[in-house]
Every structure is written in structure tokens, then in C-alpha cells.
Amino acid sequence: MLAYQSRPSHPSIVTIVSLLRWTILCYVIRIYAQEPPKIQPFSFPESVEEGEHIQVTCGLKTANKADTFKWLKDKLPITSGEEWTILNHGKLSVLILNGATTESSGNYTCIAQNYFGMDMLSAQLNVKGRPKWKEQPEDVVVGVGNSVSITCSAYGYPIPNIEWAFLDVPARFEEKFHVERVHRGDSVKLECDALGDNPMTISWNKDNDRLSRVDTGRYQIFDRTTEGGTLSEIQVHGVDHSDNGIFTCLAKNAYGEDQRTIKLIVLEPPSAPSDVRVDQTWSRSVRITWMMPYSGNSPVNKYIIQYWQNQGTPHRLEEETVSSAQTSTILYKLQPGTSYVVRVMAENDVGKGTPSENRHFLTSEEEPSASPTDVSVEARGAGTLHIKWKAPPKDQWNGQLKGYYVGYKETSSTDSYTYKHVTFSEGLSEEYLLQHLRKNTAYGIVVVAFNSAGRGPESQEIGKITKDTDPPTAPSLRVTAQSETTITIKWRQNKGDADMISHYILFYKENSNTWNEVTIPHIKKKEYVLQSLRPGSIYCLYLQAASQKGNSNPSKTLTVKTDGAAGPMEWNLHAVISGEEELPEYFRLPVLAPVSASVAIVILVVIVSCMAVKKEQTRYNRDIETVTEKIYPYSMNGTPPQRYVDVEKTRPLLQPPPPPPPFPLPPPPSDDYSAPYATLPVNDANNSTDRRRNFGIGSKSNEGSIDSRRQGDGNMIQERAEVHHHYDHAA
Incomplete structure (x- = not known):
């Protein structure tokens, strides 16, 4: 490394060598920190009776975990099953013995192993019980004078003493305890096979209650003799929940007795969860809790929450699934202000259990999410508007509607709306009469629905101008x-x-x-x-x-x-006007139809005649119009009628009227049918003016035509009223 340090042209090499030295040092330290596992001493209870459940824990002294744990009994591996259960977790392993027997006695060894080594430790288990044969003695056939060897090897705790004697065989069972599992509704057979000299008797108990062979209810008992003793069995058809329990059979003969225990476990779907509650409700969610039910001898896998709306037409069933570890959940995506029903059921490997009792709840309300529909506004005289609308779609009420706000303001104004309160009704449509407004003024109208939570959005504004004159007063x-x-x-x-x-x-x-x-x-x-x-x-x-x-x-x-009791009836399709005399014969439809045709011809003739004398009538047109105003209560163009003027005082005497038509007209109707009624169509008041323009004016024959028209219209109105009545009933 010094050689590398003497080279200033390579400073990075020195750094790499130094870093490598520290890395190797850390790795060595880390290796020495690991060690093989070390097992703490463990032991079994000193006094263990047959049938007890035994549990022993194999734990580690060291901080390191074991990669694997193994258990041996008398040097043979143990695996989890019906007799033993092994639970491994980190630094310990638990061995559970399900129902100890004398065969369970022996030397148990725990082995812990990891990457660096292993450790093992053993403990002795002694189960108190009757002696049992290690090797079942067998009959030996030997010739006279020959030698014979008979082996007698037994085990048990305390260690049995072996004595030899010439005795008869007492009643006994080779298997003392057995667990039988069966699904509810199936059939099952419980057997007790006793060995020993016959005669032998076998009796049965269920949960310490004696089962009589004469009257066993749902249980059938059968006995038969076998080569080695006696076999007794109980048959149960259609097993149900009440069959859960402990069955014991007691075998007796002249030389001894023995007992065998059978635990019957009925597997069934879980029972219904109890104490289902709605803890909290919001507008679109709710919290549900419940108590864990009886599992049906099979662990609960999950819970199913079923819920549906409880108002209006039938609604779809909704389901939510939660794990078996939960006993509460929150349901989402609900409708505000809506009534619901909820129930809970459990499910295991056998199937779904029965549902709990239904629980009802109501979600909190929210403001309506839609505005009223089909809003229309009609001017009703001076300063009055008639407003109609329908409720928003039901699924957007978000609760129960309490009413509406009808907002209005002048179109030219920048002020906010003034609102009138309208109480909600159950009808298909709503209406409101807005009064005391300005005459001949444009207004903007909106309608808003509201419930307990607040108001929804406004409808689209509709503009309408009030009239400048008032209609008649209300009757x-x-x-x-x-x-x-x-x-x-x-x-x-x-x-x-x-x-x-x-x-x-x-x-x-x-x-x-x-x-x-x-x-x-x-x-x-x-x-x-x-x-x-x-x-x-x-x-x-x-x-x-x-x-x-x-x-x-x-x-x-x-x-x-109306009087009487409610019930079905046949409908009369005609409505009549009370207090009036029967209409004249000429006012009825069979007569009116040809008369109307005749009137039309007369009108055509009059028009032609008028055209022929047009020049002669030109100078008198103004006078004729004045006469026309006298005949009709309304003007031709819809304006208010002019005051009547006496023609005799303003103009020279009129020329004689044209001659009457070639055939007589029917007489005028009775005085009960006034001119306004006789000339008014049923549906459109404006058409009355247009119809008046089609008649000739200024002659007696024309006036006759007008009277005839009154008759025709009068009959038309009567007939139309009957048709309306018919339509209403049909609807």
C-alpha cells in the first residue's frame, strides 16, 4: 500500500484501498456477530392423564432466529395432523398434543437450525393410563412336547408390572377416543368394537344421559357378535345441531369392563349475527356493527352485508363483503334522505348462514341537486302571473321536499330576486299565483326546491310581461x-x-x-x-x-x-247543465248539421250580393261599420269596442237592406244564451274575432246569419263540454 501512496499521479487508488480495508473489517465483524441457535430447556407436566391436551414450547436463548424447527418423538419426525399441531413463529416453536393417550408417552426432541449451526433438546412425556401391548399377543399353536416362546411386552405409566396367569379375556377397547365430523343433514354411524369373551353387553350415553334401546328417538342402536367380541353402533339420519356432543359406550363381560369416547362434531353454516346496529349515519354512508355468531364448528370466512332501499318501487339488492376479523363496516354510495334496510350474514366452508334481523335506517338529507322542471308562466290580468312547474326528478330530491321558493324581479332591474314560499304537495305539478305586480311590466321568474338540508339550484329564468287590464273577478x-x-x-x-x-x-x-x-x-x-x-x-x-x-x-x-260507499261503477259520459230548459230541436246536432250547411250557402249568397251592390254601398260604409259595432261587443282588430252612436242623428237615412235569403232561418236561441257565449269558441277566444269577420254586415239577412252562428256555436259548446267530460273520465 505504501507503493501506491508514493504515486501522486494516482490519488484515487489510495482511497479505494482504504475503503476496501474498512469494508473487509466490517464484514468480518458482521460474521463474528452470528452464531448457531441455543434452545432453552423445556419439559412436560409430571402428571398427565389420558384425554388431556398438552402444550410445550421450544424457545431460543440467543437473539438470532432459527431458520427451521423440527420435532421428533422417539427419534421419529412429527408432523401436524389430527394428533399433533406444530406452530412455528420466529424464535419459538409450540407443540400441541390433541388428546393425550398412553401411546403419546415417549421422548420428544426439539431441533433448531440456522445457517451457522443447530441445537437440539429432549424431554420425556409420561401419560398415565392402562397398560397397553407393545406387540399384540397372538395365539400360538404348538405340538405336544415341543417348546414354545410367548412374548409379553407392554407399556404405560407408571411402568406396568407383567405377570403371567391363565385367565379369561375381559371386555376392552383398543381405541379409547375418537372424533367424528359430519355435515348437518348427512347421516353418520358411530361404532364401538369391544374385544373380550362373550357374552358381553354394551351401553350408550350421550352427554352423560343414558340412551335407551327401546326409545332412542332419532338414534338407532344395533349390536352384533364378532369373532373377537361384540360390535355396537348408533346410526343417525339427518344430523342436526342438537346432535353435537360426547357419546360414550361401556362394554362389560364377566371378567371386566372398558369405555370408549366418541366426540360428534356437526359441521353447519354459521348462525345469524346478533345485535346488528346502525351506529352512525351520514348523508351518503352509514356505519354497521354486529356480534360474532356461532361458527357452526367451522371457522367463519367472511361476513356479507346486504342492503336495499326501502321506499318507492322495489330496488336492487346490494352486497358488501368483509373479512371474518371484522365486526363492523361502513357502507358507501348511498342516496341522501333515503330509507334503507340492512342485514348481515356469516359464511364458512360449509356455506352461508341465515341472515340477521332487518335493521332500518334513514340517511341524512342533502340539498336537492336538481331544479324544478317544466316551469311555465302565464299572464293573468294586470299585475298577476300564474306560475306552474313540476318537482325535480325524485332521485335528486336528496330527502323529502318541504316546498319551493318562487323568485321574481323586474327584468330591467339589477336587484336580487324576491322569493315567495310555496308548501310542497303530493300532486304531479305545482302552481302559484303571483299577484300585486306592476302592470305591463316584464318580470323574470325562477323556482327553487328545498328540503330540511337547504335549497337546490334555481330553474332557468323565464321572462313574462304582465297585462295592463284585469280579467273578471273570481266567482x-x-x-x-x-x-x-x-x-x-x-x-x-x-x-x-x-x-x-x-x-x-x-x-x-x-x-x-x-x-x-x-x-x-x-x-x-x-x-x-x-x-x-x-x-x-x-x-x-x-x-x-x-x-x-x-x-x-x-x-x-x-x-x-259523494254519498254512498266507494266501489267500481260504470261511467256516464255526459254532463248536463242544471236549471235550464231543454235545448230547442233546431239546437241539436242532427238538425244543426244541415242548418249549418244552409247557413254557409246563405252567407255565400250574401257576399255575392254585397259585391254586386258595392258601388251603391260605398258611401254608406262608415255608417254600416257603426251598425256593426252595435251588433258586436268587440271590435274587429281586438281593440276595445267604440261607444255606440245613433246613426239616425249623424247620417241620412240608410238605403233599404238587401232582400232576405230564399229560405227561412231557424229562430234565435233562448235568452239564457247571451251573445258572448254564443259567439265564443271553446279553446281559443281569439278565434271568435276571426270568425266574425267572415259574416256579411248591415242587413237583416246578415243579422240572421249571426243569430244562426250563435245557435251553431251554442250547440258546439254544449257538445264540446260533453266531449271534455268524456275525455276526463277516460283519462
């Missing part, structure tokens, strides 16, 4: 009578609204079903009979007045129960 509705299938209603209307009202709309529904609509004409006697109802059912109903300015606010909603 004052009351019920005057009811029967099993009818409800009679009456109402009062503000007198100032009489001229603008065209018809009424009755809304009704049975219990929580959808609303049905019936159109009622504007009649003098404000009474109506709602027919074809279900006996013994609860109905809700309210009334609205309709006009060209819009529908009135709903009347007070009334709840009425």
Missing part, C-alpha cells in the same frame, strides 16, 4: 247538494263583470288524481250539476270565469264527498 262558489254520482254547485259573479264574461271553466279532481276541466256557458241561472262521479269519493273543485281579457283568479277550492 263565489258553493255546493248546494250532492248524491252518490253528482255534485250540484252554484256561484255568484260580480255584476260589473257580466258583460265581459264569455263562459266558465270548472276544474275538478278525485282525491290526488289529475285535474279535469268542464266548460260551462255563461247562463242566467248560475248552477251546474257535475255528474258521473264515483260514490263515496272525495272531490276537489274550483271555478274560473273566462273572458277575452283573460281568466279570473280561481274561486275558493271546495272539497266534497
Whole structure:
């Protein structure tokens, strides 16, 4: 190394040599730190009876672990099995003797070995018990006068004394203890084969209770004589849990007695886990605990947690599996504000056990995760908006909805929304009448659902402009009578609204079903009979007045129960108006159809006539328009009607009207059907104006056409009301 140090041109070589020296030194130190294992002395108990379970531990003195442990009995290797169990762990090895017998006596040696060597230590085990033959004596056949050698070799503890005598053979068993395992439901046979001189008797006990041969219940006992003694057996069919236990058989003859023990172990699925509890719940998870069940004589492999939703339509069964070491778990991915059912079952090598009792729990709520759907806004007169919507999808409620917030603000304003509270109902749709707003003003409307946890997201804003005029006031509705299938209603209307009202709309529904609509004409006697109802059912109903300015606010909603008991019935598909005389013959559909065709021809003739005299009528057009305004309560273009002016005072006398049509028109309807009702279509009020434009104006024949149209429309409304009634029942 000095030679290397004298070379300044190679300084790295010196460093490498020095490093190598320290590495070799550390390696040598490490080698000397290792040594062979050293076993601590061990011993067996001094007094061991047959049937006892014995355990002895072979441990090391040194800090080093052994690579392997081995056990010998009388210099023969021992392996884990039914008689012995060996458990090795680091610095020690445990030998367990399952049920000691006299054959278990002997010299036991523990051997520990690692890379550096080995060590061994022995101890003697003596099991007290009856002497047993090392070699079973056998009969010897010898000729007279010949010599014979008979070997008598026995073992036992204390060491037996051997004496020779000429005796008979007592009853005895070669195997004193036996374990029998059987699956529940199978059949099993337990045998006791006793040796000795006959006659011999064998009796059976189960858990110290005597089994009678006359009445053994599920056990059948059979005995038979063998060449060496007597064999007795018990047969059990369909083994169940109650058959677990210790069976003993006692053999007796004139020269002695002996006993044999059989342990019957019934293997079955585990029992149901007990004391299943829901310890903690959150919005999307829950903690479940339980107590360990009876294992069924086979170790539990795992637990299965089954759970499902407990509301609405049937839901899918969910399962979670946990190890047998756990008696609690947390279930995740649950729905907030939802009712669940949970149960636990155990499983071993035999199979799945019975499930525990069901436990119910409710997860905590979260704010709704979706906004209301199908939001619509309708202007209802000056400063009033009618808002309709549906609840968010049920799986996004995250609990039970408590209600809604209807938010509104002027579109041109930068202020935040003002909210109105609406209580949740179980209906398919919700509605709210927002009143006292500015006239002819644009508003933005949103709807928000909320539950106990808070509010969800807002719906998309919908803009709507309020009207500048008010519709009729709401009717004052009351019920005057009811029967099993009818409800009679009456109402009062503000007198100032009489001229603008065209018809009424009755809304009704049975219990929580959808609303049905019936159109009622504007009649003098404000009474109506709602027919074809279900006996013994609860109905809700309210009334609205309709006009060209819009529908009135709903009347007070009334709840009425029809007479009789609830049950199935055949539906009458017609609704009638009470308190009115029967319609004239010409007002019925079979007569109205040809009459309507005739009216159409008359109108065509009138139009042609008007065209022929157009020049003569030109100077009188303004006067004719004034007369037209007198005939119709509304203007042609939808604007408010002009005040009536007496033509006689402003213009010269009009020329005579055109001649009447070649055939007479039907007489006008009764006074109960006013002009607004007679000229109003059922569904679209705006169409009434368009239809008026198709008639000729300014002659008696034209007025006759108008009256005819009133008759036709009146009959149409009556028929349409019946169709509505039919449709509602069919729905």
C-alpha cells in the first residue's frame, strides 16, 4: 500500500484501498456477530392423564432466529395432523398434543437450525393410563412336547408390572377416543368394537344421559357378535345441531369392563349475527356493527352485508363483503334522505348462514341537486302571473321536499330576486299565483326546491310581461247538494263583470288524481250539476270565469264527498247543465248539421250580393261599420269596442237592406244564451274575432246569419263540454 501512496499521479487508488480495508473489517465483524441457535430447556407436566391436551414450547436463548424447527418423538419426525399441531413463529416453536393417550408417552426432541449451526433438546412425556401391548399377543399353536416362546411386552405409566396367569379375556377397547365430523343433514354411524369373551353387553350415553334401546328417538342402536367380541353402533339420519356432543359406550363381560369416547362434531353454516346496529349515519354512508355468531364448528370466512332501499318501487339488492376479523363496516354510495334496510350474514366452508334481523335506517338529507322542471308562466290580468312547474326528478330530491321558493324581479332591474314560499304537495305539478305586480311590466321568474338540508339550484329564468287590464273577478262558489254520482254547485259573479264574461271553466279532481276541466256557458241561472262521479269519493273543485281579457283568479277550492260507499261503477259520459230548459230541436246536432250547411250557402249568397251592390254601398260604409259595432261587443282588430252612436242623428237615412235569403232561418236561441257565449269558441277566444269577420254586415239577412252562428256555436259548446267530460273520465 505504501507503493501506491508514493504515486501522486494516482490519488484515487489510495482511497479505494482504504475503503476496501474498512469494508473487509466490517464484514468480518458482521460474521463474528452470528452464531448457531441455543434452545432453552423445556419439559412436560409430571402428571398427565389420558384425554388431556398438552402444550410445550421450544424457545431460543440467543437473539438470532432459527431458520427451521423440527420435532421428533422417539427419534421419529412429527408432523401436524389430527394428533399433533406444530406452530412455528420466529424464535419459538409450540407443540400441541390433541388428546393425550398412553401411546403419546415417549421422548420428544426439539431441533433448531440456522445457517451457522443447530441445537437440539429432549424431554420425556409420561401419560398415565392402562397398560397397553407393545406387540399384540397372538395365539400360538404348538405340538405336544415341543417348546414354545410367548412374548409379553407392554407399556404405560407408571411402568406396568407383567405377570403371567391363565385367565379369561375381559371386555376392552383398543381405541379409547375418537372424533367424528359430519355435515348437518348427512347421516353418520358411530361404532364401538369391544374385544373380550362373550357374552358381553354394551351401553350408550350421550352427554352423560343414558340412551335407551327401546326409545332412542332419532338414534338407532344395533349390536352384533364378532369373532373377537361384540360390535355396537348408533346410526343417525339427518344430523342436526342438537346432535353435537360426547357419546360414550361401556362394554362389560364377566371378567371386566372398558369405555370408549366418541366426540360428534356437526359441521353447519354459521348462525345469524346478533345485535346488528346502525351506529352512525351520514348523508351518503352509514356505519354497521354486529356480534360474532356461532361458527357452526367451522371457522367463519367472511361476513356479507346486504342492503336495499326501502321506499318507492322495489330496488336492487346490494352486497358488501368483509373479512371474518371484522365486526363492523361502513357502507358507501348511498342516496341522501333515503330509507334503507340492512342485514348481515356469516359464511364458512360449509356455506352461508341465515341472515340477521332487518335493521332500518334513514340517511341524512342533502340539498336537492336538481331544479324544478317544466316551469311555465302565464299572464293573468294586470299585475298577476300564474306560475306552474313540476318537482325535480325524485332521485335528486336528496330527502323529502318541504316546498319551493318562487323568485321574481323586474327584468330591467339589477336587484336580487324576491322569493315567495310555496308548501310542497303530493300532486304531479305545482302552481302559484303571483299577484300585486306592476302592470305591463316584464318580470323574470325562477323556482327553487328545498328540503330540511337547504335549497337546490334555481330553474332557468323565464321572462313574462304582465297585462295592463284585469280579467273578471273570481266567482263565489258553493255546493248546494250532492248524491252518490253528482255534485250540484252554484256561484255568484260580480255584476260589473257580466258583460265581459264569455263562459266558465270548472276544474275538478278525485282525491290526488289529475285535474279535469268542464266548460260551462255563461247562463242566467248560475248552477251546474257535475255528474258521473264515483260514490263515496272525495272531490276537489274550483271555478274560473273566462273572458277575452283573460281568466279570473280561481274561486275558493271546495272539497266534497259523494254519498254512498266507494266501489267500481260504470261511467256516464255526459254532463248536463242544471236549471235550464231543454235545448230547442233546431239546437241539436242532427238538425244543426244541415242548418249549418244552409247557413254557409246563405252567407255565400250574401257576399255575392254585397259585391254586386258595392258601388251603391260605398258611401254608406262608415255608417254600416257603426251598425256593426252595435251588433258586436268587440271590435274587429281586438281593440276595445267604440261607444255606440245613433246613426239616425249623424247620417241620412240608410238605403233599404238587401232582400232576405230564399229560405227561412231557424229562430234565435233562448235568452239564457247571451251573445258572448254564443259567439265564443271553446279553446281559443281569439278565434271568435276571426270568425266574425267572415259574416256579411248591415242587413237583416246578415243579422240572421249571426243569430244562426250563435245557435251553431251554442250547440258546439254544449257538445264540446260533453266531449271534455268524456275525455276526463277516460283519462
